[in-house]
Amino acid sequence: MKKFFMKNLSIIALICIPIIFLWHPNWIGFLGFQPYWPLFWLLPFSMINGSINGLIFGFFLGLILDSVTLDRSFTQIPGLILCGALFGKIKINNSILVGHFRYGLICSFGSFLCGTLYFLQILFKSLSDNIVMLFIPSIQNILAEVFLTGLFAPLICSQLLKLFKFSRGKSAIKNYLKN
Amino acid sequence: MLDIRRISNSRWWHKKKNWILFAFFLFLVFVRISKGSFYKDFYYLISKPFWPGQFQKEILLKSIDQESLIKLNLLKKDNMRLREILYLQESSNNDKVSAAVISRKTGSWWRQIIINKGSKDGLELGSPVIGPGGLLGRITDTSLFTSSVTLLTSPESKVGVWVDRIQTNGLLVGTGSNQPILILYSKTADIEVGDFVSSSPASTLLPPNIPIGIVQSVDETFKTKKTAKILLLAKPQVIDWVQIIN
Numbered sequence: 001m002k003k004f005f006m007k008n009l010s011i012i013a014l015i016c017i018p019i020i021f022l023w024h025p026n027w028i029g030f031l032g033f034q035p036y037w038p039l040f041w042l043l044p045f046s047m048i049n050g051s052i053n054g055l056i057f058g059f060f061l062g063l064i065l066d067s068v069t070l071d072r073s074f075t076q077i078p079g080l081i082l083c084g085a086l087f088g089k090i091k092i093n094n095s096i097l098v099g100h101f102r103y104g105l106i107c108s109f110g111s112f113l114c115g116t117l118y119f120l121q122i123l124f125k126s127l128s129d130n131i132v133m134l135f136i137p138s139i140q141n142i143l144a145e146v147f148l149t150g151l152f153a154p155l156i157c158s159q160l161l162k163l164f165k166f167s168r169g170k171s172a173i174k175n176y177l178k179n
Numbered sequence: 180m181l182d183i184r185r186i187s188n189s190r191w192w193h194k195k196k197n198w199i200l201f202a203f204f205l206f207l208v209f210v211r212i213s214k215g216s217f218y219k220d221f222y223y224l225i226s227k228p229f230w231p232g233q234f235q236k237e238i239l240l241k242s243i244d245q246e247s248l249i250k251l252n253l254l255k256k257d258n259m260r261l262r263e264i265l266y267l268q269e270s271s272n273n274d275k276v277s278a279a280v281i282s283r284k285t286g287s288w289w290r291q292i293i294i295n296k297g298s299k300d301g302l303e304l305g306s307p308v309i310g311p312g313g314l315l316g317r318i319t320d321t322s323l324f325t326s327s328v329t330l331l332t333s334p335e336s337k338v339g340v341w342v343d344r345i346q347t348n349g350l351l352v353g354t355g356s357n358q359p360i361l362i363l364y365s366k367t368a369d370i371e372v373g374d375f376v377s378s379s380p381a382s383t384l385l386p387p388n389i390p391i392g393i394v395q396s397v398d399e400t401f402k403t404k405k406t407a408k409i410l411l412l413a414k415p416q417v418i419d420w421v422q423i424i425n
Contacts, residue, residue: 022282022293032286032357032416069289073335118288122334122355133406134334137356141287 009167010045013160017041017061018068028152033144035152036111038065038080043087043107043153044161051088058084074121079114086110103157108150115142274425276300281325285416288355290333292316292415294423297324302423305384310421312413313390314338314378318423326423330415331359331391339379340391345369348379351391351409357416358395358408368405370397376409386424 020037028034038061046054061084062077069076090106119138126134191197278300282293296302298321306318308328316336320327329336336353340361347370349363363370374394380387392409399405 022284024282024284024286029286034286069284069291074288115288122288126334132400133352133360134354137354141355145287 010041010048010164013041013163014045014057014061014064018064021065022068030144030148033141033148035148036107036114036145038076039083039107039110039114039149040153040156041160042080042084043090043103043110043157044164046084046087047090047161048164049088051085054084054086054088055081056084058082073125074118076114076118079110079117082113082117083110086113100154100158103153103161104150107153107157108146111146111149112142115145276302276423276425278326278421278423280419280421283415285330285332285357288334290330290336290353290355290415292328292330292421294326294328294421295324296423297322297326299323301425302326303425307378307385307389307424308421309389309424310413310415310418313392313411314385315413315415315418315421317384328421331411332357332415338385338391339382340376341379341381341387342368342370342374342376342394344371344374348381349376351376358410359392361394361407361409363405363407364403366399366401366403366405370394370405370407372396374407 017038024034042054042058042061045057049057058080059077062075062080065076065080087106087110090102119134119142122134122138276296278294278296280292281295282291284291292308292315294308302318302321304318304321308315308318314331316328316330316333317338318326319329319335331338331351331353332355333353334355336351336359338351340349340351341347342349342361342363345368347363347365347368349361349368351359351361353359361370361376372394376391376394378385378387378389378391390412392411395408395410397405397407
């Protein structure tokens with residue numbers, strides 16, 4: 001069982017994301033806003049596994065999150081696919097300090113990208129009626145999410161990256177030993 | 180000598196009975212001067228347990244209650260009959276299901292709550308969900324044990340509402356913020372800050388007259404319509420229990 005957990009740590013963490021997304025812990029957020037949780041998982045995963053895996057798992061993550069949210073007209077998939085592909089191109093930096101700040105900046109950018117794509121969908125859907133009224137709350141939402149995601153990313157992403165690397169290392173060693 | 184002594188013993192002030200009579204007279208004078216206040220107060224105290232008012236009040240209130248109940252039932256029947264004629268939603272409040280909020284997303288884009296009652300408990304899509312204060316949203320998804328409620332603040336939510344003071348229907352649109360926006364498709368609508376907004380009697384989706392919110396600010400920048408920010412009466416970010424109208 002332990003071996004299974006160690007080997008599939010990233011997938012198990014992936015399953016936990018919708019739970020945190022639904023749980024929506026208020027004590028972590030600010031004024032009801034929350035960081036964009038999926039990026040905390042997607043960044044370390046894509047950095048380790050590359051762009052193609054990032055893209056595919058971004059799509060999977062989007063599918064799961066779309067199924068737990070009620071918005072039928074809007075989807076999170078495009079944003080997460082883009083982020084997954086982009087994050088895969090980023091190389092792991094050995095400097096701890098630079099690495100930490102980088103996670104914050106990258107996740108903030110990813111959150112901005114996802115938020116903007118989501119906002120564009122809302123805008124496109126309500127093109128005929130009330131665009132002006134949507135602008136201010138939407139920009140507020142995007143900025144709050146960008147700020148919170150950037151704030152928490154250095155803490156969470158670095159830990160997840162360590163865990164995923166450790167898990168991957170373990171399975172790689174075992175595969176090597178088996179061969 | 181003996182005769183004289185007998186006479187002095189028989190003076191009127193030597194008789195106790197006379198003094199009692201005098202005291203009683205003085206008491207009556209006091210009562211007269213005080214206009215009977217002492218007497219009335221005393222009567223107030225001794226008669227208190229026998230007052231008829233308490234009992235009569237209960238009877239009166241009971242009969243008023245009964246009268247109101249009869250009137251209410253008649254109006255309800257009348258209302259239902261008229262709504263049937265107009266093919267509108269019924270305003271039955273009898274079938275309410277209570278449920279606890281198990282997940283809450285009240286910030287950012289996704290504004291929804293998940294409750295611990297689902298299709299197993301007979302909940303249906305589109306059922307209105309109310310909390311302390313008024314309407315929260317409508318059920319848009321059910322599983323066996325849970326139901327998801329789209330809040331009025333969600334960008335996907337659009338609900339017909341009624342502004343009682345100006346007797347006008349409007350559209351309440353969620354914008355992804357805590358204050359949804361009311362759109363009145365009439366530039367002449369005299370909407371003011373503080374106006375009360377409830378669910379529309381003409382709505383085919385919601386029962387009528389469920390309290391929703393209060394107008395917080397009015398925007399008149401549009402040429403053909405008026406918009407207003409609505410402060411919701413029910414606060415989804417703090418509510419732990421809700422009721423679903425089936």
